[in-house]
Amino acid sequence: MAFSNLYFENGRPLLIAGLRSPFGARPWEDVPALWRRFETYFGKIPAQAGRTAYGLCFTTSEGVEYLAGVEVSRTVDLPNE
Numbered sequence: 001m002a003f004s005n006l007y008f009e010n011g012r013p014l015l016i017a018g019l020r021s022p023f024g025a026r027p028w029e030d031v032p033a034l035w036r037r038f039e040t041y042f043g044k045i046p047a048q049a050g051r052t053a054y055g056l057c058f059t060t061s062e063g064v065e066y067l068a069g070v071e072v073s074r075t076v077d078l079p080n081e
Contacts (some may be wrong), residue, residue: 016054017045017078018069021060031055031066038068046069046077 058065
């Protein structure tokens with residue numbers, strides 16, 4: 001798997017909105033499909049702040065969840081997805 005423009009950074013708190021999905025035992029195989037779904041929303045999300053996209057990982061008791069998203073200034077008027 002190749003990554004380009006991959007950065008890890010400690011910074012200010014962000015409010016992130018996007019698509020979040022649970023993944024099973026092999027989550028990294030399905031993450032690219034989530035990004036492809038998300039890219040149809042990129043630049044069209046109400047209150048989107050900037051043009052930087054973020055990938056967030058969450059560990060749960062069932063496995064891993066991943067969120068592909070962008071910073072937003074508020075959560076009002078976001079699509080239900």
